[in-house]
Amino acid sequence: MIGQLPLDLPHRPSDAEEDFLAAPSNEQALALLRLWPDWPHKLLLLVGPEGAGKSHLGAIWARRAGARVVTASCLEIEALPELASAPALLVEDADRPPLREKELFHLINLAMERGVFLLVTARKNPDAWGLATKDLLSRLRRAPAVAIEQPDEAFLRVILGKLFHDRQIKVEPSLIDYLALRLERSFEAAQHIVSALDREGLARGRAVTRALAAELLAASPGLAAADDEDAAETDANDDDH
Known part of the structure; x- marks a missing residue:
């Protein structure tokens, strides 16, 4: 008997806020994103392991804030002024290769100059990204960060x-x-x-x-x-x- 051919079809779970699984491992991150726009700083880092729900949390926040969403590896210098014209911006997977250090640094500077809220997601803290741009690392180190922990x-x-x-x-x-x-x-x-x-x-x-x-x-x-x-x-x- 010939088995079925498994098709690797994409599975797209809901990113609605009511479908987010709240737990002790992510309660601090969820609370801080819900605190917007009363953040302690315009720039916030959201750090957590693969599959932890960073994209889901980011989508929840992006809808609340009217944010544009961009993947860090797709950043291009010529597109930065337009991106930074939005009231809020979500940059996803900032530590995933290829790192766009120059582009990310300029985007952060533009966003801070213009008062744009900026949420950056990554799997690890900036010191573990292997950054060569010292000014970018310094800027990210000074930014508030909230982490999603592994589940119990x-x-x-x-x-x-x-x-x-x-x-x-x-x-x-x-x-x-x-x-x-x-x-x-x-x-x-x-x-x-x-x-x-x-x-x-x-x-x-x-x-x-x-x-x-x-x-x-x-x-x-x-x-x-x-x-x-x-x-x-x-x-x-x-x-x-």
């Missing part, structure tokens, strides 16, 4: 449930519990395992079960939590019908 086990369960829901995959609650106990507690690990389960389920023409999850986790030990010894023994066949 309870929030990881919520994230997994939302990721499955976004892909319209129906799973048993026991599968969520199984993954939450064994996965590395990171947004990236949750995204990776849900994507892999979706892909393998389609390819094999079978439901997404705990047995399939056990198989994929065994094949990807890097996704497992460091303290997974207590969860190592499982009955992988009890829901594989």
